Amino acid sequence: MVHLKHFGVYGICIREGKLLCVRKNRGPYTGRYDLPGGSQDSGESLLDTLKREMLEETGFQVLSVVNNRIFDTFVQPEGEENVTHHIFAVYDVELDNSSAIAITETIDGGDVNDSVGIAWVTLSDLTESNASPLILKILAPNLEASHYPNWHILR
Template sequence: MSDSNNTALQRFSYCPLCGTELSRSEGSGGAYCPVHDHSWYRSSSLTVGCVLIRDGRALVTVRGIEPEKGSYDVPGGFLEAGEHPVDGLRREAREELGVEIEGVKGPVQMAVHRYGEDGDYVLALGFTARIAGGEPAAADDAAGIEWISPEKLEGLDFAWEHDRELVRAALDHEGNNQKDHGNAGGGG
């Protein structure tokens, strides 16, 4: 597979913006410019994102890298070449949060967006899951994490609107499940 990645990226030996020699990103198939802190892809791959819910709140991350540095996001990222989306989601949860996840459902959302103002179009797959082990803490390209309530959701500056919609749907679903279980009666 690495031969095809090298061939696919031959035209990306130098940054198209500044001419800096690009380094190869391991696994993702991208080529990285350290001057612009940007990875270039000849053919953008899929991205995966996940909403994790605990006690009626959703975990969101604060982006530590461009594009949209400082904006809110869901845990996730680009798939590596040949990687199954659920495996990529589990890898991203370990890298960005230091947790293991289980009960992955989805994709529950698919959205097309631009990765950065002048970036390539990307297909984002949205999932839901539960934390199976570990306590989440920001790492890798996540600068911070926050557990948010449905009331706080609309006031946050999300990098991509589809992530807000994914979080909203997951919180709504969780709220409906709580009501259903509360109305079922019986203790059990």
């Protein structure tokens, strides 16, 4: 069994009981709702990563950021040997609705955008069958790492 480590920075925006989610188009969370965010670029601060990722994945600029916290989860896709230890910093964000830009299939440098679009999803509609472990942790926060052996990737 190989243990991989991934660190990312993510934004939480809740309005009228709905969470701003992205639909993932690759990786272990493919086809699921996920928090907008992702990996740091070299030399980038956590807040700079958050602002860049929010813009790339949702099309919105961040107006304000509060309440940072950190969680982790272990995810092993079914039938695979690799287990990913996903460590994630999350921030509550307020977004600038007037700044929305179109989400592109590729981002700077030609990388494929992880997001295929956004959705405002009612909190009670987010479950293990349609949401990423990051969202599941936000819905039931605790300091213990979550474990997801035999994680089903949606296609």
